[in-house]
Structure formats: C-alpha cells, structure tokens
Amino acid sequence: MRALLVVDHPRADSLTHAVAREFAKSATAQGVEIEWADLAREGFDPVMTAADEPDWADPRKRYSEAVRTEMARLERNEASVLVFPVWWWSLPARLKGWIDRVWNHGFAYGDRHLPQRRVWLIGVAGAGESAYAARGYAEAMRTQLEVGVLEYCGVAERRFELLYGTIESADAAATAVARAQALGREFAL
Template identity: 40%
Template sequence: MHILTVVAHPRENSLTMDATKQFINGLKKKGHTVEVLDLYREEFDPVMIEKDEPDWSRGDLHYSKRVMEEIDRLNQADGLAFVFPIWWYSIPAIMKGYIDRVWQYNYAYGNHKLPHERIQWIGLVGGSKEGFEKRSYDKLVKHYLNIGLSQFVGVDTSRVNLLYGTLEASSEAEQKAYYTSWMNEAHQLGLEYDSFESEQDKIDY
C-alpha cells in the first residue's frame, strides 16, 4: 500500500516528528511506500479562503491550486495516517485547517467519498493515561476522529492510538524509558497498519 502520512508539529526535533519516523520505519518494514506531508515544513495555510469554501450548487471540483494539488496527492494514496500532538483535546489548528480545506465537498463528502481504505490516527498526549481517561477525553477524541471525521468521509476502517505522558517524566531515566516506549509503539503501529481492525461503531449517515 502507499500511505500518505500527514504530520503536524512546529518543531522538527519534537517527539511527534520522532514518532512519525518510527511509524514510517514500521510501514516500510512491511513493504509499504510512504509520502510525508509535513504541514509546518510545507507551510500549509490552514485558513479557509473564499475560493475553497464549499459551493453546494456545483458538482465539480473547482478549488484553489493548492487544494487541488493536495487532492491529487491524496488520490495517489491507498491509505492515510495522521501524527500530531493533542492540543486542547483535539488535533492542532493547522491539521484541522488542512481537513477543512482539502477534504472538500464532492471529494470527501457530498456526491463523493474519500477513496482510501483506512486511516491511522496517532496522538501524543502530555498528561497521563489515567488523567485523560478520568474525564473521558480519550472517548471524546476517538469518537471525533473515528466517527466525526473518518466514517463521515466514507473510511470505515479507522483507529486512534494515543501515546501518553509526554510531559510526565520527572527524571532523565524516566524520560528515556517513556521515549523508548513511545517509539516502540509508533513502530509497531506501522507494522500493523494493513491489519488493524476498525474501532468504529457504524452510524448511518
């Protein structure tokens, strides 16, 4: 499979970027090919402009040059993956803007659906697993990504994995242990990409 991996973090030397590299290593080890869309390094503009606002009266794709380029890139992929930090219990604004602008009417929804087989979402969480689950933030994030996004655009095989505790380490030794755990998990997710089962509860739209 050819996997388009979309990553969002302002720093290249971040845990998010390291996790992305390990995820890609896992994909390639299983024989997949990968294209990376690094939203920050490519300076993707997440702001919706008038030319990209959905036009409910038309049935063709007639959006801005950048959006049409990204749609072409999507069309080359069999599957998708997204790697990002969890900010305010959601994806970063630049990634939300990418989805707003590129998952367009009559391409991702409306008279057409995304052509991709599956989506893997990988979010890095600053706090602990216990703290995140205490208020059901994990369920909120997974429902939004698996149902509100993936299923709505026709991708029924979707999974969210959260790497916890990225700001929790209290010592250098603990930080190293956490880091090893995160990188191993990201690598394993790459190895499992073509075989994971969907987390979605099917909802009839």
C-alpha cells in the same frame, strides 16, 4: 500499499516527528511505500478561503490550486496516517485547517467519499491515560475525529490511537516511540 504520512509539528526534533519517523521506518520495512506530507515544513496555510469554501449546490466546484495539490496526494495513496501532538484535546490548528480545506465537499463527503480505504490517527498526548479517562477526553476525541471525520467521510478502515503521558517521563516518550514501531508494522498488514 502506498500511504501518505501527514505530520504536523513546528519542530523536526519533536517527539511527534520521532513517532512519525519510527512509524514510517517500520511500515517501510514491511513494504509500505510512504509519501511524507510535513505540513509545517511545507508551509501549508490552514486558513479557509472563499475559493475553498464548499458550494452546497455544486459538488464539482473547482477548489484552489493548493487544495487540488493536496487532493492529488490523497488520490495517489490508498491510505493515510496522520501523526500530531494533542493540543487542547484536539488537533493542532494547521492539521485541522488541512482537513477543513482539503477533505472538502464533493471530494471527501457529499456525493463522494474520501478516496482512501484506510486512515489512522496517532495523537501524541502529554497527559497520562488516567487523566484522559477521568474526564472522558479520549472518548470525546474518538467521537469527534474517528466518527465525526473518518466515518463521516466513508473511510472503511479507521483507527484512533493516543500515545499517552509523553511529557510525564523520559520512559513514556521512549514507550511512545516503541508503540509507533508496533503500529507501523500493524499498518502494513
């Protein structure tokens, strides 16, 4: 299987990057061919432009060069995994903008669906599981991202995982990396 690994964090020494690397290492060991999309390093611009705004009357609208480059990365991989830090119970702005601009009308939704069978979302969460449960944040994120984005775009094999409590202890960060290893193995199945 060929898979696009999209990571969004400004620091390569972040826990988010460590989780992404561990996931990639373990998926690769199981035979998955990983293509990296490191949005911060690549300087992806998340701000929507008129060129990339959908034209509801024209599902075959030709989007900008930058967006068509990203669409090609999705097209040449049958699966993706998006690894990100949870910021304000959601995606960081750059990853949100990548979805806004690239998962576009006529490509990911409308008369077509995202040309991938599997997309997994892995959020690195600072707060613990009980803090998420107390206010329904995990469910809210799952509804927004797994249902509202992945299901809406016709992705058949969806998964939304939060790696909790990563700023609460050094142990929790190590647990998150170990979990990434297990997820990488499962992703390959």
